[in-house]
Amino acid sequence: MAKKPVKPKATKTKTKAAASRKSRPAALPPVPHLRPDAPDARVLDRLWSTIIARKSADPLISHSARLLSRGTNKVAQKFGEEAIECLIEAVAGNRDALIAESADVLYHLLVMWVSTGLRPEDVWAELKRREGISGIAEKSARPVMLAIAETRKIP
Numbered sequence: 001m002a003k004k005p006v007k008p009k010a011t012k013t014k015t016k017a018a019a020s021r022k023s024r025p026a027a028l029p030p031v032p033h034l035r036p037d038a039p040d041a042r043v044l045d046r047l048w049s050t051i052i053a054r055k056s057a058d059p060l061i062s063h064s065a066r067l068l069s070r071g072t073n074k075v076a077q078k079f080g081e082e083a084i085e086c087l088i089e090a091v092a093g094n095r096d097a098l099i100a101e102s103a104d105v106l107y108h109l110l111v112m113w114v115s116t117g118l119r120p121e122d123v124w125a126e127l128k129r130r131e132g133i134s135g136i137a138e139k140s141a142r143p144v145m146l147a148i149a150e151t152r153k154i155p
């Protein structure tokens, strides 16, 4: 009677690999790529340069100059107002209004950067530093003291 082929025993490394796959969090979904002809975020860099150029403009003809002349506190208040208007449209599900309000928020954010001396590359560098690091992993890796200090937040 022909002998049954002997199945090779699963080597330790194979079971280890299977075990580590079980313990490793599920991989994040791939990032969808933007359409090649889509307008891109460089519009923000151009807008920041425009606002910088408006610093010395007449507040009667330039909204950016008018905002900047009212000082950082007023600029920050307007940014907050626009952010609220943005969340209202998001909650209401008004897509077109949300696009418009999102543009207002970004414009007022850039005016706030100009008012406080921030440059776009300061923020782009921080976002680049965060790339590939999950927000969940980043938060759980924070030093314990910081985490305790943050526990005051409503869960």
Ligand SMILES: N=c1c2ncn([C@@H]3O[C@H](COP(=O)(O)OP(=O)(O)OP(=O)(O)O)[C@@H](O)[C@H]3O)c2ncn1[C@@H]1O[C@H](COP(=O)(O)O)[C@@H](O)[C@H]1O
Pocket (backbone or CB within 6 Å): 047, 050, 051, 054, 061, 062, 063, 064, 065, 078, 103, 104, 107
């Ligand atoms: N992206 C924007 C932009 N988004 C919103 N806004 C203006 O922001 C203002 C928002 O008006 P609101 O009524 O919400 O409030 P407010 O007039 O700020 O103040 P309050 O009356 O509420 O006190 C409007 O006048 C909008 O036109 C903008 N103004 C300018 N830009 C850009 O900045 C460039 C330079 O604009 P100027 O500085 O005006 O030359 C423009 O070419 C645009 O690219």
